Amino acid sequence: MTHNSRPFWGVFTYFAVVLALGLYFTFAAVQGDYGLFRRAEITADATQLQAQLDELQAELSIMENKTRRLSDDFLDLDLLDEQARNVLGLMRADELVIR
Numbered sequence: 001m002t003h004n005s006r007p008f009w010g011v012f013t014y015f016a017v018v019l020a021l022g023l024y025f026t027f028a029a030v031q032g033d034y035g036l037f038r039r040a041e042i043t044a045d046a047t048q049l050q051a052q053l054d055e056l057q058a059e060l061s062i063m064e065n066k067t068r069r070l071s072d073d074f075l076d077l078d079l080l081d082e083q084a085r086n087v088l089g090l091m092r093a094d095e096l097v098i099r
Helices: 002-031 036-069 077-088
Strands: none
16 A cells, blocks of 8 residues: 555645646746736836827927027028017017906
């Protein structure tokens, strides 16, 4: 009877170790630092950052356009007039100020 019980415990231990390793690697593949949930978080962050980058690039494009329009090579008088009104608080003699 001793010879029969010894292989049983060996097989049982082998399968228990294999099961434990399988569970560990499955858990790591889903929950770990490089797992599926972390990948979903990174994808969501990347989407959010891409949207923020697109907004900033649009804002940069507007600023570059205004800078070009106020440069020495190309002067937009309407934009200059608008900036003077905003920054200096200027107005024309024929305009009325409503508060």
